[in-house]
Amino acid sequence: MSKYILAFHGGNKPESQEEGAKQMEKYQAWLKGLGDAAVEPGMPLGMSKVVSSNGIKDSDKANSCSGLQMLNADSMEAAIEFAKSCPFLAMNGTIEVTEVRSFKKP
Secondary structure, eight states: OEEEEEEEEEOOOOSSHHHHHHHHHHHHHHHHHHGGGBSSSOEEOOOOEEEETTEEEEOOGGGOEEEEEEEEESSHHHHHHHHHTOGGGGGTEEEEEEEOOOOOOO
């Protein structure tokens, strides 16, 4: 079993607190449905900066990463199936699925 990160990009902001609460209920139900596959219960992200050899700038807000979800899955295809069932997609967001690779410190 491998670890995967689901990176949430874009998505519409809720127009009201009630709509936000409904979206959160759907997300919580999806998260519960992941069962033991969910490694982290979701990690919302704030504003970010992009650091490069040319300096530091604000991230592209239109495509910035708004959250992460780490999960266990048997394959990339299985991780994609988890992502396809996420209610974030109904908010016009996208989910980037990436396998986490092992790295050994030197």
